[in-house]
Amino acid sequence: MPELLPGSDAALRARARQVIPGGLWGHLNAAKLPEGYPQFFAEAEGCRLRDVDGRETIDFMCSWGPIVLGHKHAVVEAAARAQAERGDTMNGPAPVLVELAELMVQMIPHADWILLGKNGTDATTACVTIARAATGRRKILVARGSYHGAVPWCSPSVAGVTAEDRAHLIQFDYNDTDSLDRAVAEAGADFAGIIVTAFRHDFARDQELATADFARHARQVCDTTGAALILDDVRAGFRIDLAGSWEPLGVRPDLSAYSKAIANGHPLAAMAGGERFREAATQVYTTGSFWCGAVPMAAALATLQELKRIDGPERMRAMGQRLRDGLAILARRHNLAVNQTGPAQMPLMTFVGDVDWKMGDAFCSEALRHGAYFHPRHNMFLSCAHGEADIDAALVAAEAGFAAVKRSIG
Amino acid sequence: MPELLPGSDAALRARARQVIPGGLWGHLNAAKLPEGYPQFFAEAEGCRLRDVDGRETIDFMCSWGPIVLGHKHAVVEAAARAQAERGDTMNGPAPVLVELAELMVQMIPHADWILLGKNGTDATTACVTIARAATGRRKILVARGSYHGAVPWCSPSVAGVTAEDRAHLIQFDYNDTDSLDRAVAEAGADFAGIIVTAFRHDFARDQELATADFARHARQVCDTTGAALILDDVRAGFRIDLAGSWEPLGVRPDLSAYSKAIANGHPLAAMAGGERFREAATQVYTTGSFWCGAVPMAAALATLQELKRIDGPERMRAMGQRLRDGLAILARRHNLAVNQTGPAQMPLMTFVGDVDWKMGDAFCSEALRHGAYFHPRHNMFLSCAHGEADIDAALVAAEAGFAAVKRSIG
The missing domain is CATH 3.40.640.10 (Type I PLP-dependent aspartate aminotransferase-like (Major domain))
Structure with missing residues (x-):
């Protein structure tokens, strides 16, 4: 067995398997993800994730939904910190x-x-x-x-x-x-x-x-x-x-x-x-x-006010549509037939006839290597932190993904 | 109807009744507490609570259990903040x-x-x-x-x-x-x-x-x-x-x-x-x-390490016993028969023969007015933030409580 670098994703997974059944409970278990997806994360900001191996990706899962304004959103975190300085879980609400x-x-x-x-x-x-x-x-x-x-x-x-x-x-x-x-x-x-x-x-x-x-x-x-x-x-x-x-x-x-x-x-x-x-x-x-607990309530108040102020749903719809349009163009360019379904804010792209998910997995694995964290078979999530430049950078990664699918089917 | 002071407990309760069934869900609903108990809290630190009406009390409920080291414990909050600066809810654990x-x-x-x-x-x-x-x-x-x-x-x-x-x-x-x-x-x-x-x-x-x-x-x-x-x-x-x-x-x-x-x-x-x-x-x-979510895990790691370092259970037991001993002396001094049950860290004091909880409620209401937040019929909780001076101050409040019980039964 090769030595695992302490703190690496592989080393943390090996330790986790000892003390957590299956290495992790539930929907975030990376064993269910395409090859190469990380399990452990070091940092997140806006629409960017950094895994413990130092790879940075544009995040299209948003923690499977919770992150709607972007990771570590300044207004939300300031509200949470201000409440934490007063009190969180007390004998009644704040x-x-x-x-x-x-x-x-x-x-x-x-x-x-x-x-x-x-x-x-x-x-x-x-x-x-x-x-x-x-x-x-x-x-x-x-x-x-x-x-x-x-x-x-x-x-x-x-x-x-x-x-x-x-x-x-x-x-x-x-x-x-x-x-x-x-x-x-x-x-x-x-x-x-x-x-x-x-x-x-x-x-x-x-x-x-x-x-x-x-x-x-x-x-x-x-x-x-x-x-x-x-x-x-x-x-x-x-x-x-x-x-x-x-x-x-x-x-x-x-x-x-x-x-x-x-x-x-x-x-x-x-x-x-x-x-x-x-x-x-x-x-x-x-x-x-x-x-x-008062801190999550303060965070929710700030989140909902901010979503209202910036019309969050429309912003996410527009960026989701930009992603979807880009994916459609790229798929056509590679002569690959895809289905794009769901609301633009929570899009899913699958490959036509991909019964064993091999094409979807190949697409995602290669896109991940090029910096976009997609999902092949669960709806994805946009956040308000995704801007046009992020979508366009993700489409560059997607292009590599389509090329990999094309190569894999010969 | 008299005008309610905006931000007062009474005003917040009136607003809460409009938008929350029964004013509050579950075990923290103050309607189930003795007369005079606050519903809304402004601040908490160590073993002290401050309600929205500005009254400070020594907390013997500890949020009904969660607070074990004391509110806003410096080591725990520093660990939580440090993790929050990296990331909390991400696409997998930290x-x-x-x-x-x-x-x-x-x-x-x-x-x-x-x-x-x-x-x-x-x-x-x-x-x-x-x-x-x-x-x-x-x-x-x-x-x-x-x-x-x-x-x-x-x-x-x-x-x-x-x-x-x-x-x-x-x-x-x-x-x-x-x-x-x-x-x-x-x-x-x-x-x-x-x-x-x-x-x-x-x-x-x-x-x-x-x-x-x-x-x-x-x-x-x-x-x-x-x-x-x-x-x-x-x-x-x-x-x-x-x-x-x-x-x-x-x-x-x-x-x-x-x-x-x-x-x-x-x-x-x-x-x-x-x-x-x-x-x-x-x-x-x-x-x-x-x-x-990584922040609560970082808080848990710090909490458990700290409890181990300071032998938290023994510290809470000792302070719970000091409270219990003091209550026993005061009860005898007032010729009131009480039952003190449960582990010292999670004590409960009831009055013998108090079938309608009138004595317990009178005791708690008066003790609260004198600065101690007790509970008449649910086990209480000590934390590691309770020191001898806090227990002794709470016993002064308890003395007022016993006197009120004595007065109420004539």
């Missing part, structure tokens, strides 16, 4: 909680109140529980393959999950109103709610925007039955529309779940709801040791 | 993860590996799921009345909870080996594990230390059946013994859940386990958007 809650209620039209948590899973679980408490019913409709969190009722793994954990879930197909109707019929009088992601962003398949028809139909079946429409906006929230990701479709949920981008990387989640669900939200016991 | 995991595995004898999360509930839920995955069985034994978190399988509220959420739980009585045996018999071949708190610290009752007999018996029934012994050390962890709260009893669990004190107020949780459960911990999908 005044910033009220400011943040008022801002969110003003920003999100369907919201009359909010609750906070730490994980996206906290938010989706609380919304489902509130829907059941408010309606006195049990059945929750979920789209086949949608990700709503990492606990037994919704985890993509079934290890340790019992049948009862999912006893009251009924599946339907995303964007399929007939399928939704069948699920509603199956739930019958026990229909408590629908939980649905802002668009179809399932792992390892092309993305699909929600159709207005589907969203309106979901709203309508909830209206006629008294069930709760729960928008799982954990992944897309604050990137598509600051009023909620279905606002452009003209559809407002009863409850919505937020996390990821809400505080530019500080740990926070939020559940937002309308008046009809306030009493149930009081009855459901949802809490955690750090849920009144 | 090297500090490996250092923290190695320290925990070295510090906790039963642990061969760790996983991290954000909430105590993340840790207890993951441990239960890992126990089921490892054993291929479903039944989890829980002590009647024990708190293990705030999601449907374990929440103290049943609002929105379905019968299926708790279908595979079997209850026993804490410290009662016969009752445990009956639960084991009921589980039969489907016995996956026992989850048990470090001592009996149920809300609104006197505390009870775990007996060595009970702990050893729990270990033994797991050994003979292959079930997992899960220690829920979320509340007591790192205050009783840095090696695990049952280490003084000579009993080591298979899995343990940590959170609260692990990072002196920064949001972090941990699951620790032995070799036999490593593969199951790899199979169970447990993750969150901020679980690789």
Whole structure:
């Protein structure tokens, strides 16, 4: 065995494998990434990452969503530091909680109140529980393959999950109103709610925007039955529309779940709801040791104000579109057929016919070597720190990626 | 209606009631506290709190556990700031993860590996799921009345909870080996594990230390059946013994859940386990958007090193004992009978015969007015920032509290 350089990615991985099952839990485990991707990071700033081996890349994953203004954003970090100098986790919240809650209620039209948590899973679980408490019913409709969190009722793994954990879930197909109707019929009088992601962003398949028809139909079946429409906006929230990701479709949920981008990387989640669900939200016991921590709230207040001030979603859309347009030109130049799906702020590019992901992996590995951190099969994320020069530099790296794909298929 | 002073506790509460169900979620809602307790806090330092109305109190709740070295501990905050200047939530962890995991595995004898999360509930839920995955069985034994978190399988509220959420739980009585045996018999071949708190610290009752007999018996029934012994050390962890709260009893669990004190107020949780459960911990999908955040890990590393360096548990025990001794003398001086229960680091004092909590509430309200933040019916928490002078000052406040109780009962 060759000696590993202390502090190198390889050395840290070897040590991690000893003391962490599989080397790392969950979605950030680099074993699931194309060859050459780093596991450990030394530094991040704006849209740039530096891994522990000293390689700098332009970041198109943004920590898988949380970084929406850019790493170490000056305004957010100043707000966080100022609050940290006063106090963080105390015997109750700081005044910033009220400011943040008022801002969110003003920003999100369907919201009359909010609750906070730490994980996206906290938010989706609380919304489902509130829907059941408010309606006195049990059945929750979920789209086949949608990700709503990492606990037994919704985890993509079934290890340790019992049948009862999912006893009251009924599946339907995303964007399929007939399928939704069948699920509603199956739930019958026990229909408590629908939980649905802002668009179809399932792992390892092309993305699909929600159709207005589907969203309106979901709203309508909830209206006629008294069930709760729960928008799982954990992944897309604050990137598509600051009023909620279905606002452009003209559809407002009863409850919505937020996390990821809400505080530019500080740990926070939020559940937002309308008046009809306030009493149930009081009855459901949802809490955690750090849920009144003031620093992430101060970071969230600064993040949301800044996103509003600069129209963050439009800025990310424009830069995402610039990336997408550039990728389309490069793909054509290399005679490679690609699919580009999802909203421009959260784009995904796959290669047509790439059933074993070899082309996507080859593209990403080579682009990484040339300085762009892409993902072959999970939606990517733009941030407001991505400027035109960053997109253009990433396209140079992408060009090397397309050339590598071309070489690999001979 | 009188005008409320902007920024006052009363004004903030009035605004909070509009935008947060019940004014605040969960355990930090001041509506559940004695009269006069503040809801909103302006500042905290060491063992001192300042509420938004400018009152300073000596803090015996320590944010309900998280603050173990004292608010804004210089060493912890310096480590957190240094990491924040490099990066926090990135596309993977920073090297500090490996250092923290190695320290925990070295510090906790039963642990061969760790996983991290954000909430105590993340840790207890993951441990239960890992126990089921490892054993291929479903039944989890829980002590009647024990708190293990705030999601449907374990929440103290049943609002929105379905019968299926708790279908595979079997209850026993804490410290009662016969009752445990009956639960084991009921589980039969489907016995996956026992989850048990470090001592009996149920809300609104006197505390009870775990007996060595009970702990050893729990270990033994797991050994003979292959079930997992899960220690829920979320509340007591790192205050009783840095090696695990049952280490003084000579009993080591298979899995343990940590959170609260692990990072002196920064949001972090941990699951620790032995070799036999490593593969199951790899199979169970447990993750969150901020679980690789490097700042709370840096804070945890500094916290645990500092607790070890200064023998934090012994320091908290000594100061807790000083408080307890002083309270006993004062109670006798006022001819009031009290029960003092639990470990000295996490003490609880109740009044004998105080069935409606009037005496406890009167005591706490008056002590608060004199500068000590106690709790009448939830265990309190010492931190390493409490010195002799702080305890003695708190006892002066307590004396006023006892006098108020005496007056109230005529």
